[in-house]
Amino acid sequence: MVKKYQWTLVPLVALAMVLGVTKAAAANALPSTMGTTVGPLASTGCNGHYDDNNPPASIRVLITATGSIVTVPFEQYVKDVLPNEWIASWSAAALQAGAMAAKTYAWYWTNHSGDRTSGGQCFDVYDSTSSQVYKAGSHQPSTDAAVDATWPVSMHRGGAIFESQYRANLTGNNGEGCGAGADGSKMSQYGSQACAVAGYSYQRILTTYYSGITLSTGGGRPHYTTxxxxxxxxxxxxxxxxxxxxxxxxxxxxxxxxxxxxxxxxxxxxxxxxxxxxxxxxxxxxxxxxxxxxxxxxxxxxxxxxxxxxxxxxxxxxxxxxxxxxxxxxxxxxxxxxxxxxxxxxxxxxxxxxxxxxxxxxxxxxxxxxxxxxxxxxxxxxxxxxxxxxxxxxxxxxxxxxxxxxxxxxxxxxxxxxxxxxxxxxxxxxxxxxxxxxxxxxxxxxxxxxxxxxxxx
Incomplete structure (x- = not known):
């Protein structure tokens, strides 16, 4: 019960997978990297979100093809990122882990975007692998469901939203096993699917790849008194x-x-x-x-x-x-x-x-x-x-x-x-x-x- 819903309880796969990519997924192949070291831009005192407990209402996205900056409702942004970063036909737990990573990464940059400007305008993230791939209207039912399922949950390290990096793989092999190459700082996209096939929940997938994190509700659905x-x-x-x-x-x-x-x-x-x-x-x-x-x-x-x-x-x-x-x-x-x-x-x-x-x-x-x-x-x-x-x-x-x-x-x-x-x-x-x-x-x-x-x- 988290919308928060609570109720009372009245008393009374072995890992073997071939990561097939659908035609749609092939058109949105997993990015080879997501950049986090784009050179600093001139600081203009842009106001960021600066809130580690409640997600932003919107996010400012630089559209690299045109140089324009669009303001997008934050939840819709995450939904239009996830199918471009994870394969929509993957297991629910892998997509949910991806939803948490994509949301947390974007949230981090709304908190730390004070020096990002283009043409004199402030922005939070790029729409490309310089941040994470955003395509307006690209959301899918399976990835929407993953975002909805995890929206009440926040992921922190040391009490703060952190830059939850991820890569297609961590060992140079898209067929890598669950947890292979994990170093505590980034998640393997293909590895998240391997973990899901092995029966891991999205929470366990996240803790497999990101060290020292806590998952808690807040800033998503409201909590109600039972x-x-x-x-x-x-x-x-x-x-x-x-x-x-x-x-x-x-x-x-x-x-x-x-x-x-x-x-x-x-x-x-x-x-x-x-x-x-x-x-x-x-x-x-x-x-x-x-x-x-x-x-x-x-x-x-x-x-x-x-x-x-x-x-x-x-x-x-x-x-x-x-x-x-x-x-x-x-x-x-x-x-x-x-x-x-x-x-x-x-x-x-x-x-x-x-x-x-x-x-x-x-x-x-x-x-x-x-x-x-x-x-x-x-x-x-x-x-x-x-x-x-x-x-x-x-x-x-x-x-x-x-x-x-x-x-x-x-x-x-x-x-x-x-x-x-x-x-x-x-x-x-x-x-x-x-x-x-x-x-x-x-x-x-x-x-x-x-x-x-x-x-x-």
């Missing part, structure tokens, strides 16, 4: 509060059938968390894009009998899609669509008896997995949906509590909480490191199931 709710199973009723503190009922909705398990998410990427259910008898999800009408706006069969539903933005595109957790094998299965039932990823994490949770633990705009261990009241987090690694843990709550997750303070990070069903009380923590009860709110009644989301933001 607020409270409950699901009353006997009447199939969702009850919402638009606050984490006042315990006031701001809306109700009857949806689903008795025996369904509640789920929540932003199914249509409009910025609002809405309801859904998972029917265990048929392993089917049902979605409603409104918290008012009670209409079934979509359904999808996914998983098998005995699975526990999970939801999240697995591919970082701003929309919530489905998944399941299989307790018998402690395995998560992910689907990046709410239309086509397909396993787009899986990860074994946790142990027998754990309860699945999900959230954006590191604030990078992507949902990853975790578990809650009732035996010791401990949450365990993984910042990747590819590599099973415990990146953090925190003990919070008491025996019998139900785990919840959300962005309680709208800072872009999902943190933990518990719901005490015996008393109908939420206990929420704004940190995944320090176990401190930051919010205590009574909402619902005994034996309600907790749900959370940005119902109204």
């Amino acid at each position: 607020t409270l709710g409950v699901y009353r199973g006997l009447s199939s009723t969702f009850i919402f509060s638009n606050s984490t503190t006042n315990g006031h009922t701001d809306g109700t909705l009857v949806f689903g059938a008795q025996g369904d398990i509640p789920v929540t998410g932003d199914w249509n990427a409009d910025g609002f968390t809405t309801v859904g259910t998972f029917r265990p008898s048929t392993s089917t999800f049902y979605f409603d894009n409104s918290n008012i009408t009670g209409n079934t706006d979509g359904s999808l069969a996914f998983g098998q009998f005995g699975d526990i539903p999970v939801t999240g933005d697995w591919d970082c595109d701003g929309s919530t899609t489905v998944g399941v957790y299989r307790p018998s094998t402690s395995t998560f299965y992910f689907d990046n669509s709410n239309i086509t039932s397909r396993i787009d990823g899986s990860l074994t994490f946790g142990q027998k008896g754990d309860v699945p949770i999900t959230g954006d633990w590191d604030g990078d705009g992507c949902t990853t997995v975790g578990v809650y261990r009732p035996s010791n009241s401990t949450f365990y987090f993984d910042n990747s949906n590819i590599t099973a690694h415990t990146d953090g843990s925190i003990t919070f709550g008491a025996t019998g509590d139900v785990p919840v997750t959300g962005d309680w303070n709208a800072d872009g990070y999902t943190t933990i909480g518990v719901y005490r069903q015996t008393t109908g009380v939420y206990y929420l923590c704004n940190s995944n490191i320090t176990p401190h009860t930051d919010i205590t709110t009574a909402f619902g009644q005994q034996n309600d199931t907790p749900i959370t989301g940005a119902w109204n933001h």
Whole structure:
């Protein structure tokens, strides 16, 4: 939930590739280099962007063929650069890594363009390999999707936007393997595709090539406060509060059938968390894009009998899609669509008896997995949906509590909480490191199931 969307998780290729270039890609072959040492131009006191936390609204581009300077909306500029620097038919993770590199490089030069002028006019970047190749109107659906998926995320080194250089390859061979020739300062374009084929996420690709970087949300989509709710199973009723503190009922909705398990998410990427259910008898999800009408706006069969539903933005595109957790094998299965039932990823994490949770633990705009261990009241987090690694843990709550997750303070990070069903009380923590009860709110009644989301933001 980064637009920032947050929700609660209700308890309950071997590398072998031939880098074929399509006809379109051949016409926009990868630049052999991107220049970063163009000679200094006379300083005229041009005003740059000078902001390491929020991207510029626009960028000034020198069109080398004509000598003219055009001002382009910054996001559109990145979209009209990416298909000229990465091959549009490549894997999504490679394109997403490229989107981050192209955006960060351009952002850096809006921060450091004070001495660039042409014909007495200031500009930030060239439209050629002297910076990176920009062609107005050249954007493609696949590269647009990569820019959209990563737009909420910023890449810093030492707290600052840096000059994220890249080259077609780093070893003289376009067929080089993932990470070959990496020196911490530049990324291999062909290498990013090799990494993607090997199963790397775009975040892992970036950290493979750029040393000392941090990825965080900010300056893209807004962050919304996650607020409270409950699901009353006997009447199939969702009850919402638009606050984490006042315990006031701001809306109700009857949806689903008795025996369904509640789920929540932003199914249509409009910025609002809405309801859904998972029917265990048929392993089917049902979605409603409104918290008012009670209409079934979509359904999808996914998983098998005995699975526990999970939801999240697995591919970082701003929309919530489905998944399941299989307790018998402690395995998560992910689907990046709410239309086509397909396993787009899986990860074994946790142990027998754990309860699945999900959230954006590191604030990078992507949902990853975790578990809650009732035996010791401990949450365990993984910042990747590819590599099973415990990146953090925190003990919070008491025996019998139900785990919840959300962005309680709208800072872009999902943190933990518990719901005490015996008393109908939420206990929420704004940190995944320090176990401190930051919010205590009574909402619902005994034996309600907790749900959370940005119902109204």
